[in-house]
Amino acid sequence: MKKYWKLFRIMFTLSLFTFGGGYVIVSLMKERFVDKLKWIDEEEMLNIIAIAQSSPGAVAVNGSVLVGYKIGKMRGAAVSLIATILPPFLIISIISVGYSRFSENPLVKAFLRGLQPAVAAVIADVVVSLGINVIKKKEVIYIIMMVLSFVVIYFGNVNVMFVILVSALIGFFYSRLSAKGEKRC
Amino acid sequence: MLGQLFLSFVSIGALSFGGGLAALPLIQQQVVINHQWMSLTEFTNLISIAEMTPGPIAINSATFVGMRLNSFTGALIATLGCLIPSLLFVVFLGFIYFRYKELDWMKGILAGLRPAIVAMISSAGLSIFLLAIFGEAHDSFSIVSLIIFIAVFLILRLKKINPIILLLLSGGIQVVISSLM
Structure with missing residues (x-):
């Protein structure tokens, strides 16, 4: 019971303060559940993000459902989902009544602008840890894939779904090939 | 009208692969063009609010549109509609993953x-x-x-x-x- 309550509290706080898209909350989830609490290992977290990104809908919601499931099966998934949805749902319900006053408030604007560099730093921190681990594996093909994916997504505006499909295929065939190679030796 | 609201957001939820920004044109199509629940100006305001508040943009829009059309009930129905397709999908993929991840x-x-x-x-x-x-x-x-x-x-x-x-x-x-x- 204590675990579910903790899961709820963490997801609720993350969701409440996660401005600016799914990857921010996913980075924060990694920091909490992988680095701090060690409830999930890093590889599994990356797999979860991959699945969340491959499904329709918000990465934040999909990711939180899978993290919840990993931690506490169906009940964990439900707790995690509710905790993630509740903050934006309540905030929007309240704001929709007097929204122009809110969106034109200079202090609100300043606060949101102030979040940006910190959000960028949180993501940079996660990227550095994840990137180092990909490089440490010393599989040249995956290092190349990481750099190439970055280039086509950032500079080429290529649809991420396409990148996911191609990467999954390369991963599939590469693992088949190396498995065969090992057998022959 | 609640039924239509629900179905509109089910289709938005089902088709929005690739995160928040991918969902925006779908929402505009449903909410502004097909059903005229909002004017384009209101829709633009909605985007800036969705960006200024925490949470995924598709979910935020669903709550916002639902709230304006039918207060709390509307908000609940639109938000659920938006969530259901992706939940089904992610539970399905998650099931395959947790079952076969050792293969x-x-x-x-x-x-x-x-x-x-x-x-x-x-x-x-x-x-x-x-x-x-x-x-x-x-x-x-x-x-x-x-x-x-x-x-x-x-x-x-x-x-x-x-x-x-x-x-x-x-x-x-x-x-x-x-x-x-």
Whole structure:
């Protein structure tokens, strides 16, 4: 019971303060559940993000459902989902009544602008840890894939779904090939 | 009308692959063009509010549109509609993953996906970094933001501090600066 309550509290706080898209909350989830609490290992977290990104809908919601499931099966998934949805749902319900006053408030604007560099730093921190681990594996093909994916997504505006499909295929065939190679030796 | 609201957001939820921005044209199609629940101006306001509040943009829009059409009931129905397709999908994929993750072909696929995911996160991070330092039109330069970025990054690398605290501090600093000016 204590675990579910903790899961709820963490997801609720993350969701409440996660401005600016799914990857921010996913980075924060990694920091909490992988680095701090060690409830999930890093590889599994990356797999979860991959699945969340491959499904329709918000990465934040999909990711939180899978993290919840990993931690506490169906009940964990439900707790995690509710905790993630509740903050934006309540905030929007309240704001929709007097929204122009809110969106034109200079202090609100300043606060949101102030979040940006910190959000960028949180993501940079996660990227550095994840990137180092990909490089440490010393599989040249995956290092190349990481750099190439970055280039086509950032500079080429290529649809991420396409990148996911191609990467999954390369991963599939590469693992088949190396498995065969090992057998022959 | 509640039924239509529900179905509209089910279709938005089912078709929005690839995250928030991919959903925007779908929402516009349903809400502004097909059903005229909102004018284009209201829709633009909705986008800025969805960006200014936490949470996924599709979910935020669903809550907002539902709330304006039929108050709390509307908000609930639209939000649920938006959630259901992706929930079904992600539970299905999750089921396959947790069941077969030890198999070689699945391990291969996941190993191939990991570098791409790191690349996607980096790409999102770089966009936010440039926005923070150079502003929306990339025509300004904020030394404060750059300092905050470096400071937060170093703190996170060296110490395991809850990043939410750093986010709030960073927002607070900007509020203080702008009210002094």
